[in-house]
Amino acid sequence: MRQRVRLKNEIHSVLATHLLGKSPAADLFGKKGRAWLGEQPLPLDERLGVEQRLRELDRLTEDQVAIERLLGEAVLADPRVHRLLTITGINTAVAIGILAAIGDIGRFASAEKLVSYFGLNPTVHQSGLQPAIHGKISKRGRSHARAMLVEAAWAAAKAPGPLRAFFLRIRQRRGEQIAAVATARKLAVIVWNVLHDDEDFAWNRPALTAMKRRRLELQAGLPARKGSRKGIAAEYSLKHIRDRERAMAQQAERGYARMVAHWQTQPKVKGTGAAKPTRNP
Numbered sequence: 001m002r003q004r005v006r007l008k009n010e011i012h013s014v015l016a017t018h019l020l021g022k023s024p025a026a027d028l029f030g031k032k033g034r035a036w037l038g039e040q041p042l043p044l045d046e047r048l049g050v051e052q053r054l055r056e057l058d059r060l061t062e063d064q065v066a067i068e069r070l071l072g073e074a075v076l077a078d079p080r081v082h083r084l085l086t087i088t089g090i091n092t093a094v095a096i097g098i099l100a101a102i103g104d105i106g107r108f109a110s111a112e113k114l115v116s117y118f119g120l121n122p123t124v125h126q127s128g129l130q131p132a133i134h135g136k137i138s139k140r141g142r143s144h145a146r147a148m149l150v151e152a153a154w155a156a157a158k159a160p161g162p163l164r165a166f167f168l169r170i171r172q173r174r175g176e177q178i179a180a181v182a183t184a185r186k187l188a189v190i191v192w193n194v195l196h197d198d199e200d201f202a203w204n205r206p207a208l209t210a211m212k213r214r215r216l217e218l219q220a221g222l223p224a225r226k227g228s229r230k231g232i233a234a235e236y237s238l239k240h241i242r243d244r245e246r247a248m249a250q251q252a253e254r255g256y257a258r259m260v261a262h263w264q265t266q267p268k269v270k271g272t273g274a275a276k277p278t279r280n281p
Contacts, residue, residue: 011028011054018041023037029054037050071219076216083201084194085213088156088161089157090187092219093148102195115189116138119141120138121137121138121185150180153187156187160253162255163183164253165256166182166183167183168257169257206245210235
């Protein structure tokens with residue numbers, strides 16, 4: 001994927017260097033986009049370079065499809081993947097990547113252990129009797145899985161639900177980047193609970209999850225059922241089903257927002273660490 005992105009960026013750079021306008025096609029590397037690209041007045045050496053990059057891009061795309069099919073076949077019958085797909089923001093690629101990093105969930109005695117394994121735990125600095133200072137995340141774990149969780153966090157931030165409400169709450173105080181990392185940590189905790197308890201995510205959207213599972217089946221090479229409207233996966237194509245599930249997720253998001261709005265930080269009595277008692281009026 002990184003190599004494909006690099007090749008695409010190099011082609012865009014060639015176009016920008018020669019002050020060529022934006023392609024009228026939505027996808028520059030699709031059929032219409034390539035036809036437009038072939039008509040552009042580029043010097044011979046630049047044109048040969050673009051054609052070579054397009055051939056390399058096609059080869060990598062074929063390799064990617066083959067790899068994704070092998071991965072799909074390997075995990076199609078794995079119930080852990082289907083559990084992870086119930087979590088908001090997690091797609092097939094993220095689920096497979098996380099499972100590859102985790103292995104047996106029994107290796108982690110708690111969710112905090114898994115968070116540390118991904119390097120999403122904050123660093124702690126303390127000297128003598130001074131109070132501990134919590135800094136940035138350690139980044140000492142599986143960097144690939146950590147990046148996938150952050151990617152899933154950005155996706156969860158765009159979908160209605162409690163995770164989006166959590167992201168917005170942190171963003172308001174700390175900014176987008178910290179909110180995304182905090183949401184990734186929250187996802188790691190949810191992943192541990194889902195796998196450890198062998199239960200679906202509490203705010204699962206059934207039709208959306210079924211659609212994810214159907215995509216996994218197609219990725220594994222199972223035949224497509226064109227024109228079929230049977231099964232829960234097909235229900236996601238119906239607008240009223242999507243709207244109903246989205247409304248339920250929005251209700252959960254509002255519920256979370258109301259809950260945290262009532263949290264009150266009580267001032268502490270100096271020297272005791274206890275909350276300062278309040279007096280009734």
